[in-house]
Amino acid sequence: MSFFHLRCITTSEHFLCSKMSKMSSFLSMPSFEEKVSEDVALKKRSCLKKYISKVFKESSVTVVSSILCTVDNRRKAFRTIVLLICLTGFLYQCITFLGYAFQYPTNLDIDIQKPEFLEVPAYTFCNDNGIVKSKYCAKYPDHCILADESICRRYPRHCTVNKTLVPKKEYYFVDLNITLDDVKELGQNLTEFLVRSNGFNYAEVEGPFVRSKDYFDGSRLGCYSINTLLDSPKDARMVPRQDLIKVPTSVFTFDLQPEEIFVPGDRAGILFSVHSPFIGVNPFERGIFMKAGRTYKIYVRMEQEILLPLPYTTNCLNYTEEWLKRNKTGPRSKEMCVHKCLLQAFKACYNCSPSLVMYPNNERICSSADLEENCADEEILKFYACSGKCKDDCSRFKYIFDVQERYEREKNDPTETMEESGHISVEIYLDDTEIIRLQHKPQYRDVELFSYIGGFIGVWLGVSLVEVMDLLEASCRIFTYVFRKRNTK
Numbered sequence: 001m002s003f004f005h006l007r008c009i010t011t012s013e014h015f016l017c018s019k020m021s022k023m024s025s026f027l028s029m030p031s032f033e034e035k036v037s038e039d040v041a042l043k044k045r046s047c048l049k050k051y052i053s054k055v056f057k058e059s060s061v062t063v064v065s066s067i068l069c070t071v072d073n074r075r076k077a078f079r080t081i082v083l084l085i086c087l088t089g090f091l092y093q094c095i096t097f098l099g100y101a102f103q104y105p106t107n108l109d110i111d112i113q114k115p116e117f118l119e120v121p122a123y124t125f126c127n128d129n130g131i132v133k134s135k136y137c138a139k140y141p142d143h144c145i146l147a148d149e150s151i152c153r154r155y156p157r158h159c160t161v162n163k164t165l166v167p168k169k170e171y172y173f174v175d176l177n178i179t180l181d182d183v184k185e186l187g188q189n190l191t192e193f194l195v196r197s198n199g200f201n202y203a204e205v206e207g208p209f210v211r212s213k214d215y216f217d218g219s220r221l222g223c224y225s226i227n228t229l230l231d232s233p234k235d236a237r238m239v240p241r242q243d244l245i246k247v248p249t250s251v252f253t254f255d256l257q258p259e260e261i262f263v264p265g266d267r268a269g270i271l272f273s274v275h276s277p278f279i280g281v282n283p284f285e286r287g288i289f290m291k292a293g294r295t296y297k298i299y300v301r302m303e304q305e306i307l308l309p310l311p312y313t314t315n316c317l318n319y320t321e322e323w324l325k326r327n328k329t330g331p332r333s334k335e336m337c338v339h340k341c342l343l344q345a346f347k348a349c350y351n352c353s354p355s356l357v358m359y360p361n362n363e364r365i366c367s368s369a370d371l372e373e374n375c376a377d378e379e380i381l382k383f384y385a386c387s388g389k390c391k392d393d394c395s396r397f398k399y400i401f402d403v404q405e406r407y408e409r410e411k412n413d414p415t416e417t418m419e420e421s422g423h424i425s426v427e428i429y430l431d432d433t434e435i436i437r438l439q440h441k442p443q444y445r446d447v448e449l450f451s452y453i454g455g456f457i458g459v460w461l462g463v464s465l466v467e468v469m470d471l472l473e474a475s476c477r478i479f480t481y482v483f484r485k486r487n488t489k
Contacts, residue, residue: 090460097452104312106440113304113435117238120249121300121399122227122277123428124287126211127188127254128269130175130221131262133158135186137165144168147264155264172263175219179365183208183222188257190224195423196253200226210365212355213284220355220365226250229277230336231360233328236277241432248297248427256292258422268292268422274300274401278319278332280339280358288403292422297404301431306439307394314440316394331359337390345383349375 067083070076137144144165151166152159158166167174178186190205197205207224227237239249256268270290271283281287290296307316319332331337339359346353346363350370353363408425444452457463463471 086460090456094453094456101444101449105443106308106312106314107443109439109441111437111439113437115435117240118430118432119397120227120237120239121274122225124223124225124273124281124283126221126223126271126283127193127256128271129261130219131186132188132260133262134260136167143171151264157259158264166264167262177367178220180210183210187222193254194252195255199250210355211282211284223283227277230280246429249430250428252426254424256422258292270424272426274298274399276397276399279335290424292424293407295406295408295425297427298401299429299431300399300401302435303398303400304435304437305396307392308440309394315391317391318394334390334392338387341383341386345379348379
């Protein structure tokens with residue numbers, strides 16, 4: 001092919017490429033409709049910007065209006081940076097404060113009150129000599145022997161004119177597995193044990209029930225309670241204040257029958273506990289050991305603690321309200337709620353009740369053989385789920401007492417000491433001069449939260465409540481303007 005023909009082809013290709021380039025550039029150019037739509041969008045944004053600027057210039061929010069009115073771009077940028085810094089500081093301090101406030105902290109207020117009526121406490125007492133010697137030897141004569149001369153010489157109470165029976169040494173710890181029926185049969189009768197009770201009658205005494213000196217292998221003894229309302233529809237017993245003459249609220253006299261001590265050499269005594277009517281206690285843990293031949297005066301003073309329910313950290317439960325919802329049945333304190341859950345767990349696992357459970361029940365007392373079996377994991381989980389619902393009581397009384405011990409002779413027979421007769425006298429006095437009230441209150445109330453947030457706004461942004469309302473009005477105007485423009489398309 002000649003040079004002329006090549007040139008022609010090249011020239012024609014160049015011409016064709018040029019035409020295609022022009023055509024593609026023409027096709028890539030925006031159409032008339034696109035230009036119109038872009039112009040309309042720019043015009044709308046410009047109008048919206050002018051309207052927003054107009055609204056904020058008319059606003060009383062000086063921070064924003066001063067930025068918009070500034071002509072110098074450098075000053076406008078500086079003021080914008082200052083506004084952003086202050087806004088960041090305000091948000092940081094506000095979020096930090098609200099994070100603490102929404103933990104719902106409380107303050108503890110201490111108040112002293114002098115009520116017209118006082119709540120009478122409950123009393124639980126146990127004879128430290130759980131088994132009466134003569135009753136045991138009458139039922140199990142082969143477990144007893146005649147007291148020899150050494151016993152009679154060291155412990156004359158165990159011997160009369162004729163030598164009496166005493167248990168053999170291998171039966172000294174027979175009370176480790178004693179049952180409630182054994183307590184009723186071999187223990188001291190209530191009328192023999194409690195010979196005087198001023199303020200209560202025998203019908204109000206509950207028991208006997210079994211309490212243990214140790215949770216697992218301690219001696220089991222029969223105990224009684226007065227004025228306990230663990231699972232009762234009755235309200236707490238109240239007495240009026242005594243302004244002039246202080247007289248005991250309750251007086252008890254106990255006869256321990258020292259000649260009936262089961263183990264020779266043991267000392268006669270009782271365990272006595274003063275506590276809230278709504279809880280059960282084990283006097284061997286929370287009681288006073290009282291010796292025969294003494295008079296005890298117990299001066300009781302009360303403290304009331306008031307907690308707050310959720311969302312506050314005290315997270316209490318009003319057991320009185322729950323008790324009323326259940327038609328005045330069920331536990332009325334956290335302690336008894338937990339013990340009820342424990343009773344249900346042992347009943348499901350072993351079909352018995354351990355002596356450590358304080359909640360009233362008629363179940364058989366668990367023996368060591370019963371507890372050798374393993375409880376199912378499902379029942380253990382049920383117990384934890386049940387006890388987890390037992391929260392602190394929103395209002396509870398604490399009983400604090402001082403004890404005065406005094407040695408006395410028998411008033412009816414001054415020649416005989418109370419120790420020889422085996423008597424113990426107990427007098428209960430309520431210190432009604434004042435009740436210390438510990439009340440948890442919210443650290444921040446709604447009005448205080450409002451004041452704190454307002455202070456943060458004033459410090460960081462210099463904005464008043466009027467300006468905040470003006471800012472809300474401006475925001476509403478802008479929103480209305482945008483909404484109307486969209487509807488007029």
